[in-house]
Amino acid sequence: MENTSFGFRSELTLDPFVIPPGGKYPIFFLGLAIYCFAIFCNLILLTLIILKRNLHKPMYFILFSLPLNDLIGMTAMLPKVISDVVTETNKVYYPLCVLQAFLLHMYGGGILFILAAMSFDRYAAICMPLRYSSVMTPRLVFFLISLVWGLDFVLIVSLFSLQTRLPRCNSLIMNVFCDNPSLLKLTCENTTVNNIVGLFTTAVMQAISLSIQAFSYVKILITCVVTRRSKAKTKAVNTCLAQLLILIIFEIVATFTILSHRFKYVSADLQKIMGMLIFIVPPLLNPIVYGLYTSEIRKTLLSVLKKKKISV
Template sequence: MDFNFSIYTSSLTLESLELPPSNVFPAFIFGTLTYCAILVFNMTVLLTIALNQKLHKPMYILLFNLPLNDMMGASALFPQLVSSILSQSRSITYSACFVQALLIHLYGAGTLLTLSAMAYDRYVAICCPLKYNTLMSPNNLLKIVIIIWTLDFTMIGLLLALNYRTEICSTKIVDIFCNNPSLMKLVCGDTKLNNYYGLFIIAFFVGLSLLIVVFSYMQILITVVVKRQSYAKSKAIQTCGTHLIVFICFQFTSVFAFIAHRIETASPSLRRALGASAIIFPPVLNPLIYGLNTKEIRQNFIFLFRKKKK
């Protein structure tokens, strides 16, 4: 028998973190420091790009969207997580859970779209250098950025809207943070449309980004091999290799975590671990890999720091 709960009067319960009392304070400190590090790393990249005229180029303007996206994802998870660790309470209001799920999905889709746009930019720069200024003109760049965020907010907004109800049949979130699959399991009645659209969203964002990234880097590798320029080859392979590793790891962890919600035999512990790692690790590593490890950004950051010091 189904029991209906009002979202206005009922609290939801997230899965337990299973932390022993002795680990509560260290986990709280670790989570807080990790969140602070994410904000500092990503703000460093943002400010370095924003305050240096030399970095106002297509590659860095696209990169500018990545730390914005990473901070959104981290802010959706960490404040609620460290608060629940300290209070030892896993309850959350429906509205807070809905907003957390929305931001986490916006972060996931935004990451895939931004990495795809960055791959396309590198493809044009290396394979079509004479057309680069035309294809990546300010107007075209603006269109790319608008398309990224329009697709992100429109498709993810509709995804979450399909699961919004004023009455629900369960108050248990089957994950350590709120997401669309866990919200869908609260819905009373038939959820076939929600499930089909959720699978379509996964296929669309994963398929589109995979197609763009694989095509771009295949063309880049072919171009540098044909040109036989050892310096260009090593630089391109390094860039492609780093980008592909980050991209594939993010694809694997995020896709498996959401598909696992639809597979009853999937390990809940593995699902939770991969789901959390897709939100925790990219915001820490992305500013180091794409920001501070990029020579122009690193040089301009040092210059900016010295200029302020004077």
């Protein structure tokens, strides 16, 4: 095939699901229900942090980035997919495809960096309780939040900037949504450099996030064992369990997604569904996990609901 570069406004074709007759509307309404529920839960968490003064603390200022990131990731993927199912269209313009892929990769890196920042905050709170307010100053909190989004943005931009040098000779995206690997398959040029940079970017994100979290939680565990105080242990469990669960959920879903592409006997539709789960499961479960395992958020929400009930 000749290495011809399609125009910037060229239309790409997505590889759709094989949907049985009469199945598109149930799939559409199921996807819409999941999306609306996730949006509702994450907006509640964001609203509580904004409006309730008892949540105006470093931990919750950093936490604010998590539901915001979840909203970006899920909105970038699910509405387009379910609308394509019900309208039976599978076309997307190249700039919108790149934008979707960029936002989805920003979402993935964002989860890792946000959890790392949150684990550092818990380390400061539990291992340095008397110096917590002097350590987690508003300036440091602002710096951590800026670092989370700034580092994520720089790494993803560096990854996608390499795409501009490659001519496109294909217009078929082998997925129901756009991502970096799918975009790379549009070119007939050598993509070795892109693949190396992609693996390096992923490794850097994982290494930074997991090393910070491992350091923080090991220090927290040591502090709890050394102090031998039940209150300290309870505080560690209550404040760290939610973050660990979110990390575990994300890593399990990501691992299953990667493995689904490594085995030839896995159907194409199952691979697509597994790829979608990364952008559905965490946004769906993260606010629920925090609501269940973070007593301050749970009590704040219950107090708001009680006031609403009394006023009615």
